Amino acid sequence: MRKIVIDCAGGDNSPNAPIEGALSALEKFPDLYVILCGKEEEISSILSEKAYDGGRVEILNASDVITCHDKPTDAVRLKKDSSMMRSLKLLREDDGIFGMVSTGSTGALVCGATLRIGRIKGVIRPAFCPILPTMDGGIVGICDTGANIDITPEHLRQFAVMGSLYLRCAFGVESPNVGLLNIGTEAEKGDALRKEAYPLLSETEEIRFGGNMEARELLEGKFDLVCCDGFSGNVLIKATEGACLEMLKKLKKDIFSSWKNKLGAFIMRKMFAETKEFMNYQNYGGSVLLGTSKVIVKGHGSSDARAVCACISQAYRMESASYVECVEDALLKIEQRNREKENV
């Protein structure tokens, strides 16, 4: 059995979405076992109305909830009986559990995971890696998008390695093309961090480095993974999401401004519905915190059951592909090469 713990509180649609998402995941993966963490009575009551394999579901009671208004460090320290902190505690203590999914506070999850769950051997710092759809029907990962702000070239190299292995393990992208986010495509562009990271990424055998990339190339599908510091990665993903959403809002407003447009849009309704669906992040799973010794997936706060199921599937595929071991191996090889170089 592959055991995962699901934080059933803190999201907009909690506890229903996490519970229903978990039950869907059980149907997909016959050797999956879920531990639902939250208010026991509530969870029991929802479960009592569902049909599921009772031998693969367990409830872990947690009476408190971390909300987005809680300061992350305080939440981690003070809300020990929250579903998130209880889940993390169980994850740390039970070697039989491989991972966790939460739709609660991102800040508290990063903070809690960093403090309570160890890192994979060799990892300097864990990093966030959300996934976006590209216009050619593929996906692109961005690592990091906010967990790390002041970093070194070696951090960037680790983001590239962890992100590449993630895309391979979770999405079957065999040899992800890695781009270094920069202000121009030429090798000598950028600040000191980027200038030093470029040769470091070039010499790393564990990744396929495609050179510098500009932010405008994100959705084109040329790169599978964007390697960046948490500040610019955060700007990249939020600017992209913001622009797409504002464009859709504007189209909608324009459509409703005249009967002609309404008619046209009615004829094109299937296309517009598909566009909206294409842009629905719920279809692409959550952001994974890469580099922790257990798999931790953060679903969007507004995740529905399908989105939670996608997050669990992601975690499951990473575990099946031995993600943690792959990262450890790759970083060990890099370290060995570094040591050999020093000895020469």
Next chain:
Amino acid sequence: MRKIVIDCAGGDNSPNAPIEGALSALEKFPDLYVILCGKEEEISSILSEKAYDGGRVEILNASDVITCHDKPTDAVRLKKDSSMMRSLKLLREDDGIFGMVSTGSTGALVCGATLRIGRIKGVIRPAFCPILPTMDGGIVGICDTGANIDITPEHLRQFAVMGSLYLRCAFGVESPNVGLLNIGTEAEKGDALRKEAYPLLSETEEIRFGGNMEARELLEGKFDLVCCDGFSGNVLIKATEGACLEMLKKLKKDIFSSWKNKLGAFIMRKMFAETKEFMNYQNYGGSVLLGTSKVIVKGHGSSDARAVCACISQAYRMESASYVECVEDALLKIEQRNREKENV
């Protein structure tokens, strides 16, 4: 007469677009005088076919061209007879000329302007400030987007001051709402640079500081000016442009994929044309290099005559509103207050 020099080479549509744009600007502003810099024969030949006020047009011969393939520092040093370097030389030497417009290489222009044209008194470093349309029909400026990468909180304050005055002088935005680009909206968010810049911006009387902003808010119209380092500003504007363009491309592709969609789009053709026009940067003028002692506007490489005319209009409005003097005054006041604080 208000004299401006126009670099007539280096853009995709040079020399036609710069020349025609300049002639349009002459019609708009009766006291404008243009110096067209480029290959004299070529310019004369184009002018000979046009009707214009010959008393307000002059040609400055320059036989060479800086292309986007030239390394900026080499171009500035070696291509002394290029239209861009000749224009900058004239701008520096002739006190009667207030500014310059170019659609050539951005890197060479920033490099050349920094080396050849002095800064406004008090300015630490010039910064780039492009303008984007917002979804509510307004505009938003982003300062800086690439001229400065490793900066201090004091730089950010100057970007905010120079950008605010620019929006007032060139676009009539009376009291621009300034946002500090960050990874969250709370005051304590971000890296050391942002944490230090926040109180500095808050206490600056010369601007209206609206707090931290996230990249996703860019097009909403809440902020008039985004204050940021050149790296994240570059990511912000390119990610936004890229996402909008990719969305439009996808819509177009989807429309042509079925006759139903084609019919719908035909009925909605006016709306789609307006959306395309709304997103056409050519309508919003160029990016101004703020902080140099003369007004320098960089038009997009693919600018047509209308876009060049918009760039000239921007420069003209800045000159009419005494932009350079306004910046000098504001920075002097800040410096005086700083000195008083130190003496207390």
